[in-house]
Amino acid sequence: xxxxxxxxxxxxxxxxxxxxxxxxxxxxxxxxxxxVTIDELANAAGxxxxxxxxxxxxxxxxxxxxxxxxxxxxxxDMAEWLASDGLDREALRQGLAGALGRWRVDGRWLREALAxxxxxxxxxxxxxxxxxxxxxxxxRRIERDARAGLTVGGPPALLAAMVIKLRIMMFSEAxxxxxxxxxxxxxxxxxxAILRLLYGTVPESAAPKAxxxxx
Amino acid sequence: xxxxxxxxxxxxxxxxxxxxxxxxxxxxxxxxxxxVTIDELANAAGxxxxxxxxxxxxxxxxxxxxxxxxxxxxxxDMAEWLASDGLDREALRQGLAGALGRWRVDGRWLREALAxxxxxxxxxxxxxxxxxxxxxxxxRRIERDARAGLTVGGPPALLAAMVIKLRIMMFSEAxxxxxxxxxxxxxxxxxxAILRLLYGTVPESAAPKAxxxxx
DNA sequence: TAAATTTTCGACACAGTGTTGAGAACTATC
DNA sequence: GATAGTTCTCAACACTGTGTCGAAAATTTA
Numbered sequence: 001x002x003x004x005x006x007x008x009x010x011x012x013x014x015x016x017x018x019x020x021x022x023x024x025x026x027x028x029x030x031x032x033x034x035x036v037t038i039d040e041l042a043n044a045a046g047x048x049x050x051x052x053x054x055x056x057x058x059x060x061x062x063x064x065x066x067x068x069x070x071x072x073x074x075x076x077d078m079a080e081w082l083a084s085d086g087l088d089r090e091a092l093r094q095g096l097a098g099a100l101g102r103w104r105v106d107g108r109w110l111r112e113a114l115a116x117x118x119x120x121x122x123x124x125x126x127x128x129x130x131x132x133x134x135x136x137x138x139x140r141r142i143e144r145d146a147r148a149g150l151t152v153g154g155p156p157a158l159l160a161a162m163v164i165k166l167r168i169m170m171f172s173e174a175x176x177x178x179x180x181x182x183x184x185x186x187x188x189x190x191x192x193a194i195l196r197l198l199y200g201t202v203p204e205s206a207a208p209k210a211x212x213x214x215x
Numbered sequence: 216x217x218x219x220x221x222x223x224x225x226x227x228x229x230x231x232x233x234x235x236x237x238x239x240x241x242x243x244x245x246x247x248x249x250x251v252t253i254d255e256l257a258n259a260a261g262x263x264x265x266x267x268x269x270x271x272x273x274x275x276x277x278x279x280x281x282x283x284x285x286x287x288x289x290x291x292d293m294a295e296w297l298a299s300d301g302l303d304r305e306a307l308r309q310g311l312a313g314a315l316g317r318w319r320v321d322g323r324w325l326r327e328a329l330a331x332x333x334x335x336x337x338x339x340x341x342x343x344x345x346x347x348x349x350x351x352x353x354x355r356r357i358e359r360d361a362r363a364g365l366t367v368g369g370p371p372a373l374l375a376a377m378v379i380k381l382r383i384m385m386f387s388e389a390x391x392x393x394x395x396x397x398x399x400x401x402x403x404x405x406x407x408a409i410l411r412l413l414y415g416t417v418p419e420s421a422a423p424k425a426x427x428x429x430x
Numbered sequence: 431t432a433a434a435t436t437t438t439c440g441a442c443a444c445a446g447t448g449t450t451g452a453g454a455a456c457t458a459t460c
Numbered sequence: 461g462a463t464a465g466t467t468c469t470c471a472a473c474a475c476t477g478t479g480t481c482g483a484a485a486a487t488t489t490a
Contacts, residue, residue: 012456012468032333037446048470053448055468111332117387118247118327153411154404158396162408165384166377172332173376181373189369193377196368197408201415227437227487252477263439268479270437436487447476456467 017055019045021069024062028109033063060120067113067123070106071130074099082137086150087199093191100171100187107175115172135160142198151200163194232270234260236284239277243324248278275335282328282338285321286345289314297352301365302414308406315386315402322390330387350375357413366415378409 023044027036038059042052056062077098081091103110113123138160146152152159170190174181181189195202238259242251253274257267271277292313296306318325328338353375361367367374385405389396396404410417 016468034333038448039446047468049447050449050471051469058447108332116331116333117323117391118249118331151416153407155396155400158400158404159408161388162381162385162404165388166381169380169384170377173380176332181370185370185373189373189377192368193374193412196411196415200411200417201366231437253479254477262437264478265440265480266438273478432490434487434489436485438483438485440481440483442480443478444480445476445478447474449473449475451472452470454467454469456465458465459463460461 016045016047020047020052020055020062021065025066025106025109028063028066028112029106030108033059033109033112058120058122060122063109063113063119064122064126066109067126067130070102070110071126073102075130075134077102082141085141085148086145087195087202089191089195089202092194093187096167096190097187099167100174100183103171103175104178107171111172111175114168131164134164138163145198152198153200159198162197166190166194166197231260231262235262235267235270235277236280240281240321240324243278243281243327244321245323248274248324248327273335273337275337278324278328278334279337279341281324282341282345285317285325286341288317290345290349292317297356300356300363301360302410302417304406304410304417307409308402311382311405312402314382315389315398318386318390319393322386326387326390329383346379349379353378360413367413368415374413377412381405381409381412 020041024036024041027040027044036059038052039049041059041062042049056065078095081088081095084091113119114127118124119127135157139156142152142156142159146156167190170186174183174186192202235256239251239256242255242259251274253267254264256274256277257264260267271280293310296303296310299306328334329342333339334342350372354371357367357371357374361371382405385401389398389401407417
């Protein structure tokens, strides 16, 4: 039993666990979570179905593990904006762009894990933990801006929840309808929407305008 | 086989179908959709499990039927605002309040039907149909406002999707954390958020402000 | 009341999940 | 490179929930 941080190489078991996670990621991309069976998962990783249970408690536990991996990266994407002050449009847009890229690839299962009200206890646990952390960070940023005199429209906690959810919702939407809007259109509109949500009218908007009095 | 609109009273079968729908509504309120079995459903309606299949194809089909009933009422709630022009805050808030009331009661299953990415084919079909209708109505309202010279921040279709999703998200959030915010706080903030999303800074906001430079 | 129909349900087949325990494969140590 | 201890594997089993079928019961219609 190697201690955490041990210098020992990955054992056969570690490789199998990795293989299961990779297999899962690939399968969850291809079809809905509910339609992937543990049998498939195990086979794809080269073990028998019953062997699966040596590594994970359930299919949900695998999804939870995948989430943990990816959401961490997402946090990194947004870190710069979260640390900045006021309406730093560029930092916000950059962060969103990074996250969107990830969603384009793993959107199917991210959606199922993050937008589903009842994704099972394991996923729920991970999600709640990370969501609470995210809300508190965004809240603090909003309060900071409010103290600095920027117009902020509502209770920070509620606004933070809105921003976080709006992001997930729109990425989810973009994954579901990739034809509907271009990536730039989505990013510009979402960036502006978040800024407007927080601060009201925003100058120098880069977002394409609605067709003005053209008719 | 009575024609549609027949004057004949409800047959035994019609009553059973009704009973199933009511039983389902009650059960789906109490626990997650995935944990309600067809056996329970059938028993609650006073028939054997296999009898269930005479009335519905699957559990999902029941959920879809329930959705159809409720979403219609939701549309009525929002009708006044959708028909109005510009930032008619009162109409918007009223509409949202009506819908929120319904969510307070049936939130659990509404969430599972409307926010879940993979709720099964039947529910998906109903949802897509109604969502498309909703988006197109909101889009038209936005275009109308844009032509009337109001500042609108982004492509109407995308903004419409945002508004619709934001509403569902926040009701869903409110159902999940009923302690977190008061009903008024939520309604004010959501109303303002939608208006700000569409038109930028909004005058005479009723929303409670963030703690201004108090520290 | 009899024929037509609608409705009910027991019995079956099946797919997916989760458990167990015996043994094979691996790893560390000498 | 043998050996003791651990890690890993998997066939076999038990279980739960879904969906189908057809014969029989109940209800409606004529």
